[in-house]
Amino acid sequence: MTYSEVYAQWQADPEGFWMDAAGAISWDRAPTRALSDLGEGLYEWFADARVNTCYNAVDRHVEAGRGEQAAIIYDSPVTHTKREISFVELRNRVATLAGALRAKGVEKGDRVIIYMPMVPEALEAMLACARIGAVHSVVFGGFAASELAVRIDDATPKAIIAASCGIEPGRIVHYKPLLDGAIEQASHKPDFCVILQREQEVAELIEGRDVNWHGFQYGVEPADCLPVEGNHPAYILYTSGTTGQPKGVIRHTAGQLVALNWSMKNIYNVDPGDVFWAASDVGWVVGHSYIAYGPLIHGNTTIVFEGKPVGTPDAGTFWRVMAEHKVKTFFTAPTAFRAVKREDPEGDFVKKYDLSHLGQVFLAGERADPDTIVWAQEQLGVPVIDHWWQTETGWSIAANPLGIEALPVKLGSPAVPMPGYEVHILDEGGHPVSAGELGAIAIKLPLPPGTLPTLWQAGDRFRTSYLTAFPGYYETGDAGMMDEDGYLYIMARTDDVINVAGHRLSTGAMEEVLSGHPDVAECAVIGVADSLKGQMPLGFLCLNAGCNRPHSEIVTEVVKRVREKIGPVAAFKLACVVDRLPKTRSGKILRATMVSIADGSSWKMPATIDDPAILDEIKTALQELGYAS
Ligand code: COA
Ligand code: AMP
Numbered sequence: 355m356t357y358s359e360v361y362a363q364w365q366a367d368p369e370g371f372w373m374d375a376a377g378a379i380s381w382d383r384a385p386t387r388a389l390s391d392l393g394e395g396l397y398e399w400f401a402d403a404r405v406n407t408c409y410n411a412v413d414r415h416v417e418a419g420r421g422e423q424a425a426i427i428y429d430s431p432v433t434h435t436k437r438e439i440s441f442v443e444l445r446n447r448v449a450t451l452a453g454a455l456r457a458k459g460v461e462k463g464d465r466v467i468i469y470m471p472m473v474p475e476a477l478e479a480m481l482a483c484a485r486i487g488a489v490h491s492v493v494f495g496g497f498a499a500s501e502l503a504v505r506i507d508d509a510t511p512k513a514i515i516a517a518s519c520g521i522e523p524g525r526i527v528h529y530k531p532l533l534d535g536a537i538e539q540a541s542h543k544p545d546f547c548v549i550l551q552r553e554q555e556v557a558e559l560i561e562g563r564d565v566n567w568h569g570f571q572y573g574v575e576p577a578d579c580l581p582v583e584g585n586h587p588a589y590i591l592y593t594s595g596t597t598g599q600p601k602g603v604i605r606h607t608a609g610q611l612v613a614l615n616w617s618m619k620n621i622y623n624v625d626p627g628d629v630f631w632a633a634s635d636v637g638w639v640v641g642h643s644y645i646a647y648g649p650l651i652h653g654n655t656t657i658v659f660e661g662k663p664v665g666t667p668d669a670g671t672f673w674r675v676m677a678e679h680k681v682k683t684f685f686t687a688p689t690a691f692r693a694v695k696r697e698d699p700e701g702d703f704v705k706k707y708d709l710s711h712l713g714q715v716f717l718a719g720e721r722a723d724p725d726t727i728v729w730a731q732e733q734l735g736v737p738v739i740d741h742w743w744q745t746e747t748g749w750s751i752a753a754n755p756l757g758i759e760a761l762p763v764k765l766g767s768p769a770v771p772m773p774g775y776e777v778h779i780l781d782e783g784g785h786p787v788s789a790g791e792l793g794a795i796a797i798k799l800p801l802p803p804g805t806l807p808t809l810w811q812a813g814d815r816f817r818t819s820y821l822t823a824f825p826g827y828y829e830t831g832d833a834g835m836m837d838e839d840g841y842l843y844i845m846a847r848t849d850d851v852i853n854v855a856g857h858r859l860s861t862g863a864m865e866e867v868l869s870g871h872p873d874v875a876e877c878a879v880i881g882v883a884d885s886l887k888g889q890m891p892l893g894f895l896c897l898n899a900g901c902n903r904p905h906s907e908i909v910t911e912v913v914k915r916v917r918e919k920i921g922p923v924a925a926f927k928l929a930c931v932v933d934r935l936p937k938t939r940s941g942k943i944l945r946a947t948m949v950s951i952a953d954g955s956s957w958k959m960p961a962t963i964d965d966p967a968i969l970d971e972i973k974t975a976l977q978e979l980g981y982a983s
Contacts, residue, residue, distance in 0.1 A: 355758065355759075356758070356759050357755055357758050357759045357761055357770065360620075360755075360758050360773055361770075361771070361773050363773075364773035364774060365776075368388075368389075368774070368802075369387070369388035369389050370388075371773060371774075372388045372389075372399065372612060372774070372802070372803050373385070373388050375612050375613075375615070375616045375803075376388070376400060376403075376608075376612045378612075378615050378616070379405065379410055379608075379611045379612055379615060379651075380405075380409060380410055380414045381403055381404065381405050382403075382404040382405055382406065382581035383402075383403055383404035383405075383581070384403060385400035385401075385402055385403035385584055385608065386402055387400075387402065388400060388803075389800060390585075391800070394817070394821075395799055395817065395821040395825075395826075396807065396808065397799065397800035397801070397807065398584075398585045398606065398609075398807055399584065399585075399606065399608060399609035399612070399802075399803040399804075400584035400585075400608035400609060400612065400803065401583065401584050401585040401608075402583075402584065403583070403584035403608045404581040404582065404583060404584070405581055405582065405584060405607060405608055405611065406484065406485065406487075406579035406580060406581050406582065406607075407481075407484040407588055407607055407610070407611060407647070407651075408448060408452075408481045408482075408484040408485035408579050409485075409579035409581075410611055410615075410651050411481060411484070411646075411647060411650035411651045412425065412441060412444050412445045412448060412481060412650065413445050413579060415441045415626075415650075415653050416441050416442050416445050418653075420441050420626070420627070420653055421440060421441050421442035421445075422440050422441075422442065423440060423441055423627060423653075423655065424438040424439065424440055424441075424655045425439055425440060425441040425443075425444040425650060425655060425656070426438070426439040426444060426474045426477060426655070426656055426657075426658055427439075427629070427655060427656070427657045427658070427679050428473065428474045428657075428658045428660070429657060429658070429659050429660070429661075429675050429678075429679065430472070430473075430659070430660035430661065431660070431661040431666040431667060431671055432521040432522075432523065432660050432661050432666055433521060433553075433554065433660065437474070439474055444478070444481070446576070447478055448478050448481045448482050448485055449485065449576035449577055449578070450571050450574060450576050451478055451479065451482040451571060452481075452482040452483075452485040452486045452576070452577035453571075453574040453575050453576045453577040454548075454570050454571040454574045455482055455483070455486060455488065455513065455548075455577075456486050456577050457574050457575075458513065458545070458546055458565075458570065459512065459545060460483075460486065460488050460512055460513055461486070461487070461488070462486065462487030462488065462580060462582065462586075463487060463488070463489065463586075463587075464488050464489070464511075464512040464513075465488070465489045465490070465491060465509045465510060465511040465512065465590065466479075466483050466488050466489070466490050466491070466511050466512065466513045466514070466515060467490070467491050467492075467493060467502075467505065467506060467509060467511040467513075467514045467515070467544070468480060468483075468490050468491070468492045468493070468514075468515045468516075468636075469492075469493045469495065469502060469514060469515070469516040469517075469529060469532075469533060470492075470495070470515065470516060470517045470520075470529075470550065470636070471495050471517055471519075471520035471521065471527070471529075471660060472635060472636065472658055472659060472660040473517065473550070473552075473658065473660065474658050475517070475550050475567065476492070476517075476636045476658075477636065477645070477646045477650075477656075477658065479515045479548075480492065480589070480636070480642075480646050480647075481646070481650075482577075483589075484588060484607075485577055485578075485579050485580065486577050486580050487580045487582045487586060488512075489509075489587045489588070489589060489590060490588075490589045490590075491505060491509045491511065491589060491590040491591065491592065491602075492589070492591065492636050492637055492641070492642070493505050493592070493637060494635060494637025494638060494923065495520045495527060495529065495635070495637060496527075496637070496857075496921050496922050496923030497637075497920065497921040497923060498532070498917070498918055498919055498920055498921035498922075499531075499532045499533075499535035499536040499539060500536070500539060500918075500919050500920075501600075501919075501920055501921055502532065502533065502536035503535075503536040503537075503539035503540040504540075504598075504599065504600065505592050505600070506536060506537065506540040506542055506544070507540045507541055507542050508592070508599075508600075508602055508810065508811070509590055509602065509810065510542045511542075511544050512544060512545050512546075513544050513545060513546050513547065513548060514533065514537075514544045514547045514548070515547070515548045515550075515567075516529050516530070516533050516547060516548070516549055516550070517529055517549070517550040517552055518530050518549060518550065518551045518552050518554075518555045518556060518557035519552055519554055519555035519557070521554060521660065523662060523665050523666060526554055526555055528555065528557075529557070530549065530555075530557030530558070533547065534560070544563075546563055546564070546565060547560075547563055547564045547565070548564075548565055548566075548567055548570060549564050549565070549566060549567060550567040551566060551567065582607055583607070584606065584607060584608030584609070585606045585607070585608070585807070586606065586607045587604045587605065587606060587607070587810075588605045588606065588607045588610055589604075589605050589642065590602045590603065590604055590605075590810045591603050591605070591639060591642060591745055593639070593745040593746070593858055594851055594858045594859050594860035594863065595819065595849075595851070595860060595862075596849050596850045596851075596860065596862045597860070597862050597863065597866070598860070598862065598863040598866040598867075600860075600863075601809050601812070601815065601819065602809050602810030602811070602812065603639075603745050603746055603806045603809065603810075604806055604807060604808060604809065604810050605642075605748055605804070605806065606807055608803070609802075609803030609804045609805070609807075610643075610647065610748060610803075610804045611651060612803045612804065613748065613749050613774070613802060613803045613804025613805075614643055614647050614648040614651055614652070614748075614749060614804060615648070615651050615652050617648060617749050617750065617772075618630070618648055618649065618651075618652035618654065619652070619757045620755050620757040620758050621716075621741070621749075621750055621753050621755045621756065621757060621772070622644075622648075622683045622685070622714075622716065622756070622757065623682075623683060623713060623714060623756040623757040624649075624652070624654055624682050624683050624757075626652060626653030626654060627653065627654070627655075628654055628655070628682040628683070629654065629655045629656075629657065629679050629680050629681045629682055629711075630644070630648075630649040630654040630655065630656055630657075630681070630682065630683050630685075631656070631657040631659065631675065631676070631679070631681045631683070631684050631685065632644035632645045632649075632656075632657075632684075632685040632686070633657075633659050633663070633672065633684070633685070633686040633690060634685070634686070634687070634719075634856075638719075638745075638857070639743075639744070639745040639748060640685065640687075640718065640719065642748070643748055643749055644656075644685055645657075645658065648749075655679075657675065657679060657681070659675060662693075663686070663690040663691070663693045663694050664693045664694060664696075664697050668697075668703065669693075669694045669697035669698040669703050670698070670703030670704075670706060670707070672684075672686075672690075672694060673703055673704050673706070673707040673709060674707055676707065676709055676711070676712055677707035677708050677709055677711075680711040681711060681712060682711055682712065682713045682714075683713060683714050683715075683716065684712065684714075684715045684716070685715070685716040685717075685718070686715070686716075686717060687717065687718065687719035687720060687855070687856030688717050688719070688720055688721070688722045688723060688726050688727075688740075688856070688888070689719075689720065689855045689856050689886060689887055689888055690856070691717070691726050691729070691730050692723075692726055692885070692886050693886060695726065695729050696886065699729075701732075701733040704733045704734065709734060712734060712736055713736060714736050714737045714738075714739060714756055715730060715734060715736060715737070715738045715739065716739045716740075716741055716753075717730075717738065717739065717740050717741070718740070718741050718742065718743060718750075718768075719853070719856035719857075720853040720856050720888045720889075721844060721853075721888065722740035722766075722768070723766075724765035724766055727740065727763075727765055728765070737754075737756060737760060737763065738763075739753065739754045739756065739763070739769070740754075740767065740768040740769070741753035741754065741768045741769065742768035742832075742842065742844050744830065744831075744832075745858065746805065746806045746820070747801065747804075747805045747806070748804045748805055748806070749772075749804050749805075750772050751771065751772065751775050751777065751797065751830070752768045752769055752770055752771050752772065752775070752777065752842045753768060753769055753770075753772055754768075754769040754770070755772065764837075764839075764841050766843060767837070767841040767842060767843050768842060768844060769841055769842070770839075770840050770841055770842070771840070771842070772802075773802070774801070774802025774803070775797050775801070775802060776797060776798035777795060777796075777797055777798075777836070777842060778795075778796050778797070778798060778827065779791065779792075779793040779794070779795060779796075779834065779835055779836050780793050780794050780795075780796050780824055780827070781793050781794075782794075784823075784824045784825070784827075787835075789835075789836060789837055789838045790835055790836075790837055790838070791835055792833060792834065792835050792845065793833065793834075793835065794823070794824070794829065794830075794832075794833055794848055795830045795832045795833060795834050795842070795844070796823075796824045796827035796828060796829050796830060797827060797828045797830060798826065798827055799821075799826055799827060799828060801828055831847055831848055831849050831851065832844050832845075832846070832847060832848065833845050833846050833847070833848050834846075850862040850945075852880075852881030852889045852891060853881070853888055853889055854881070854884075854887050854888065854889050854890060854891065854923075854924070854925050855886075855887040855888065855925065856888070857923055857925075859891065859920075859923075859924055861878075861879040861880060861881065861891060861945075862879075863920060864879040864891055864893065864916055864920065864924060864926060865877050865878065865879050865893075867912075867915055867916050867919045867920060868893055868895060868912050868915070868916070868929075870915070870919075871895075871908070871911060871912050871915060872898075873897050873898055873901045873903060873908055874895050874896070874897060874898070874908075874912070875896050875897060875898045875899070876895075876896040876935060877893060877894060877895050877896065877935075878893070878894045878935050878943045878945055878948065879891050879892065879893045879894075879926075880892055880894075880945050880948050880949045880952065881949065882928075882949065882952040882953060882981055883952075883953045887925065890925060890927070890928060891924065891925065891926045891928070892928040892929065892930075892952065892976075892979070892981070893912065893926065893928065893929035893930075894929070894930060894931075894932050894935060894948070894972070894975070895908065895909070895912065895929060895930070895931050895932070896931070896932060896933065896934060896935060897931060905930075905931040908931065909929045909930065909931070912929055913926060913927055913929060928979055930975040930976075930978065930979055931975075932971055932972060932975050933971060934965075934968050934971070935968070935972075936948065936963060936964075936965070936968040936969050936972060937963075937964050937968075938960065938962040938963060938964060939962055939963075939964050940962070944960055944963065947960055947963075947969065948972055948976075951969065951972060951973050951976060951982050952976050952981040952982050953981070954981075954982060954983055
């Protein structure tokens with residue numbers, strides 16, 4: 355079948371389409387119906403089924419004779435380690451870990467925070483939670499203690515599973531002090547913490563609270579897979595929104611199983627047994643869907659890569675891993691390819707490796723600029739596919755579904771909507787615009803299986819963030835257009851979210867941190883274009899009257915403050931002091947205009963601006979930082 359036929363089949367009978375896809379999942383009790391309409395824009399998929407995620411990701415492959423196949427390949431250039439874990443080993447390890455968690459009181463529905471670097475134990479911890487119906491929430495290692503504390507208070511975990519340290523090029527990330535600091539800051543206290551002691555750093559354990567990963571598993575009875583309801587939360591993953599309070603995206607068990615399993619062949623074009631590699635981090639949605647769950651559910655080998663595209667040790671690392679482990683489909687963020695291209699524009703490293711197993715490459719997480727796509731196509735000689743999705747959706751809204759049909763690639767477009775997604779471009783009044791015209795990108799409800807049903811303990815926020823702007827639609831927060839062939843173009847966010855090196859960050863959260871500085875009266879943070887990271891945050895500070903401290907000192911302090919409060923991943927390094935911020939007459943800061951000035955793109959004087967002269971001051975300040983040329 356062609357893509358158009360598959361999409362038409364879904365349109366003709368959406369529920370039948372997903373019931374068919376559900377046939378590939380091993381149910382304890384198969385769903386009798388696909389969709390439940392709960393009213394007010396809320397929906398659930400396969401709610402009356404009973405199923406276990408870990409069984410589908412691990413045990414069933416052992417039972418089907420894949421026990422000896424590698425489930426996880428751990429390749430860590432930063433520790434010079436390579437290790438394979440077969441499906442049977444993974445089952446045994448996960449069953450024991452799950453048994454140990456249960457023995458310490460973790461039960462179905464309890465939350466468990468996982469704060470770990472890219473080691474296989476991170477996936478094992480996720481699967482162990484799934485095995486006993488606990489709800490995990492993985493927190494990215496590049497976040498600071500206060501961000502972890504916010505998540506502890508929101509998820510109220512019974513346990514936290516962490517590693518003693520992470521390894522970034524040139525420095526050890528001391529996870530344990532960050533964890534201890536976060537627990538101290540949080541009002542909620544977990545019953546216990548499990549610490550994986552790594553060779554690179556042995557952390558001090560707090561007696562009575564911390565247990566050692568190996569020690570606490572000793573002699574416990576392994577746990578069986580506990581079937582849970584189809585609408586049981588599999589996990590909570592926090593993502594950036596408009597404010598400093600992150601949004602707890604929930605994923606339901608059955609929908610995730612069905613959607614991710616469907617995507618592996620139809621979008622990513624892999625068959626069970628093939629090696630699939632997503633070079634991301636378990637702390638992001640890509641890591642949840644395509645390092646952990648998708649490949650394992652589908653019987654693929656997944657790679658846990660602990661390294662960077664460059665510098666670990668060189669710009670050939672990606673190609674080495676692909677060649678050595680016979681990767682068939684590779685998934686990364688465009689920024690990673692830009693980093694490689696900057697160091698090896700001619701692709702000298704590519705030539706050193708046998709990439710004959712590589713079938714295709716997928717890019718997501720930020721806009722894929724045509725130069726990067728063309729460079730990758732030329733170097734690798736395989737299709738390089740941009741696809742668009744979000745933490746909220748858990749899998750592609752738009753893609754080029756190579757397992758169905760390789761559609762023509764249009765540079766700058768993540769191609770076409772996937773079955774399950776009816777995508778519309780709307781004007782401010784919620785009316786569809788014509789092909790080629792810009793508007794807000796919205797998805798007709800219901801969203802397909804595997805997408806968020808709501809936000810963790812924030813149903814009202816779910817409605818106001820996503821459902822109220824355009825009744826009957828999910829508001830993606832992205833703006834863009836659709837051409838006459840139905841290809842989408844994603845142009846910008848419509849909110850305060852920016853994308854730095856494929857990492858989703860909130861400028862609102864950074865503004866909250868800057869405002870907390872005693873000398874700052876008012877501030878604004880914008881995302882300016884960056885040739886490597888896509889965007890970089892840049893802060894404008896207005897100081898309190900009478901503050902005559904050197905500006906450079908204050909800038910240094912706020913940079914440090916963002917690193918301490920949000921984390922190194924914010925990459926907040928640019929800030930300047932200005933007298934005033936440009937605003938509308940009603941007092942709204944004109945951030946979009948400042949972005950256009952910084953990027954040197956064309957812009958119109960906003961009709962509602964209070965005092966146009968301020969823009970000259972902003973331009974001068976930006977020029978001093980090397981922008982607005
Ligand atoms: N734990 C602790 N710190 C982390 C971290 C982690 N897991 N991941 C990143 N950081 C730190 C980095 O060390 C860096 O710190 P520094 O300011 O001391 O240098 C900071 O956070 C910013 O990281 P990043 O934006 O990733 O830049 P980088 O300089 O480390 O790497 C690239 C640059 C191009 C290699 C990088 O952009 C890259 O490949 N990113 C991965 C893209 C990706 O996988 N995105 C996920 C969505 S698919
Ligand atoms: P995250 O939730 O971290 O996956 O970030 C989602 C956001 O990243 C989207 O809403 C987009 O703004 C952006 N994004 C992701 N993929 C793409 C893409 N292929 N093209 C353009 N923007 C993208």
